[in-house]
Amino acid sequence: MALVIVGTFVVALCLCAGDAQAQAQLQVGFYAQSCPQAEVIVRDEVGRAVSxxxxxxxxxxxxxxxxxxxQGCDASVLLDSTANSTAEKDAIPNKSLRGFEVIDAAKTRLEGACAGTVSCADILAFAARDSVVLTGGxxxxxxxxxxxxxxxxxxEAQxxxxxxxxxxxxLTEAFAKKGLSQEDMVTLSGAHTIGLSHCSSFSGRLQGYNASTGTGQDPSMSAATASALAAQCGRSPDAAVPMDAGSPDxxxxxxxxxxxxxxxxxxxxxxxTSDNVTAxxxxxxxxxxxxFVTRxxxxxVRMGGIKGLTGGDGQIRTNCRVLN
Known part of the structure; x- marks a missing residue:
């Protein structure tokens, strides 16, 4: 919080209070009576997909x-664009998102087992947890x-x-606005231990880094890494490389x-590594x-409580891609 400007800090405190209230209304085992197989069904679908x-x-x-x-953990990222509105999933930062079909499959099964009961937002939270576990977390x-x-x-996504x-x-400021600490930010960055990044997301670090000369590599990247990434990205402009080359899966x-x-x-x-505390x-x-795994x-869990809708707010979508 200390690194955040005063105006933003006040906003962050307000958001924290709202998030804490929403978090308090969430419960482990929420579907124990209404849909006891909810988490099992999601885990099964995620397992099939990840396998x-x-x-x-x-x-x-x-x-x-x-x-x-x-907008908080409300499954708004799953909604499709309409003729009158461009949805979050079609924002530039979200163009490479994937896994929508896994959520759809889980939702279809859940609607068959207990219609109108399990929210798409909860499916996303369960699926993220199951993905971590299935890859060794x-x-x-x-x-x-x-x-x-x-x-x-x-x-809003932009x-x-x-x-x-x-x-x-x-990054510290962005996470503070959501009521998350600097420790949360560094810890959640650890999710990059699995998955890929498209070359377009870091190509500027490999060449043309010096704004005045238009040449050079980012000095904070090892020369060997820059060379290896340049070789991989040179094969295809749309190539993707592991975020953690040593154990990407x-x-x-x-x-x-x-x-x-x-x-x-x-x-x-x-x-x-540029800041003493985050380093x-x-x-x-x-x-x-x-x-790390405990943190x-x-x-x-803290991220999953950001500004959530609970009680009678929002809806339980029948299809995660469209409003009821």
Missing amino acids: ANVGLAAGLVRLHFHDCFV SPYAVPAGRRDGNVSAAS ANLPPFTASAAQ AFDTGYFHAVLANQGVLASDQTL ALVVENAYNTYL FGEAM
């Missing part, structure tokens, strides 16, 4: 994050009881999602070790696996 394509695990975690950071209990939102606007060029200070601490070795793929990854958190997570589960 066929392990990359979907990272996609589902990212989908939950991109939902929560825009530790399980954590997910409080549920979220309701689905009625609004989805691309402009305004709320931190860019891949963000500095440590900018395993939820482990490899991402933090890569950042410490100046091998962070995105500028927003490597920036974590210390990177070291802690890199060398204490238990600490990660706790941070995901």
